Amino acid sequence: MTTIDDAAATAAAKTGDTPGRAPRGPRFLIVQGSWQYRGLQLLGVAVVALLLLWGAGQPAFRMGQFTNVFIIAIAIAGLNVVTGYTGLLSIGHSAFFGLGAYTTGILIVEQQFAPLNTIPIAVGLCFVLGLLVGLPSLRIHGLYLALVTLAVGVSFPEIVRRAEELTGGAAGMVVRSRFLAPPEWTGLVRAERGIWMFWFSAAVLAVVMLLVRNLVKSRFGVAMRAVRDNEIAAAANGISVARTKIVAFGISGAITGLAGSLFTMYMGALSPDGSFTLMKSIEFITGLVLGGVATQLGPLVGAVAVVFLPYWTASYTEGPLAGVVFGIVLIIIVFLMPEGIVGRIGLLIRKVVHVIPSDHPRLRRVDAEGPPSPARSPL
Template sequence: MKKLSANQKILAGVAIAAAVALPLVTPDFRLFQASQVLIYAIAILGLNLLTGYNGQLSVGHGAFFAVGAYSAALLMNFAGFPYWTTIPAAALICLVVGLLFGLPALKLDGHYLALATFALALAVPQLLKYKAFSKWTGGAPGISIDKPPAPFEFDIFGRAFNADVWLYLFTLGITVLLFFCAWNLVRGRIGRTLVAIRDQPMAAQAMGVNTAIYKSLIFGVSALFTGVAGALNALTVQYLAPDSFHMFLSVFLLVGMVVGGMGAVPSALFGAVVIVFLPNIAGSISKSLPGAIYGVLLILLVYFMPKGIWGALDRLRQFRLPRHRDTGSS
């Protein structure tokens, strides 16, 4: 079983400490952006477990994000759940939804699975807008929820510990927990099995691995991660509308996963930074053509870092510590 080296432990500790200290030096709206990065990182991590580690291509993870978000909102508005209980509830609901969707998906491979998940991504906003459900979902205009309050308020170093700071720290705590869980999941036997199913499905099966169970379970776990991210997003934004869960959300999660780097846990953070900030950068370059600039920036990212940011960092590291490494042949 792979363990963290001392250096990596220190790096992770410093990163968490810096994230905890962030509210001291940043205004509320920056904290909102930081929360968004964490939320998308969780969602991308979920997608990476499914697509990066297990090779099941999902072009529709925005659907699970939406299910998580609406679960949280409906439980708060109609069942009177306290905000923090919606996170485990959304996790459970999305796990079940993911498992249910994962079962028929077992029969579909590659591009067929892409179509099925893409259809899911298109169907969810349509269903949310559907008249018969609008009593709960609010239809096309959407619904709002109450902002979660801070459990206690005080000042620290001249910074008010308010609801925004609390929400950020709440999100951070769940992010750290989920990243820790994901890392534990992939570093051992389960992770190796998932990768084996991705790379050599027939061989894995021949060696007695029940690929169906692994594939549908990881579908559920992946939906769980992305659904928790959706629920956190609902709490952070406090407003939901079907059009926030347009198919482009799914595409951007996919983009975040690939430019972050597939098949590694921390890479989701880099991917999230890209999808949160790249649109702003594109907008500041050209007001009239933000979409085109965004597209060009994406293409350039792929061009210079074909294995994502994580892959590029990995290469830099190997460059610094030169050793003979067989890159293999085909």
């Protein structure tokens, strides 16, 4: 671990400045690939494993809440791809969530598919819908694009109600528990479906977060952020703005559709007026803002907030007052942490520790200049 004070002392020794007047910044630098960096990664994995083991040992109701958190976090991660990293506001992601859910439900009930076998089909259909919804983004921007996605989200429940033969219409659809039993290779029985969905949803969330992380760090991820920051500059640098927007919408829809598929496997009951209305889209957006837009852990923290905050406020208040208290808490969080919970925590951590790549120019400069002179050492 290299301290910035050492680097500042080296620069001061060359220029004759007082080391104590070096610009303020994070005190410690952690180089990617170093043993300190690997140690922090292992510590993080250990903490996550302990939390999952603790959650798996909770009562069925609490475990179900955690499963719901994982599913909503996956949906918010999909929204984060298009809104957080690409800068395209979508208010219609409840349609992707619903399409994934009803695809899984229809394939299980009508075609007797195994639940896991429905996931690729649901993800593929939502990817195609995402590409179609992304087409208007080529000509319209900002609030106008948000209105288009809003229309998609509002129309989805009506389409479900009219397709009564497939979806059950307004009465909804029920997937029998015998169809949702854990796979035989898990060794779990039907009564242990809650445990199966807890671990399966957690595993899927981990894979999704890893894929999104790699996507953001890839060339396409750089293109998404460039389009978000300045479309004209992105196009001038050879980035296909149209392709980036459409593919980002497709990926976003596929991830949110995956969450919808898991929702069916978890709940077993679907209703167009229940979990697929505009309120679900608002829930996703609220979770994204609370957790932190364009952050890796923001979807998970935001999902925890939208699942547990209403529950906690309702436990201390009764009736309509619970909604008022929940709204006040949201306003306070947004006012105090406009970057989101994860964004604010990240800012605080970076004041002390900053992670840099192994080829960072500062490291090359410090290595070339050598250690600070003892006579001018800040100590």
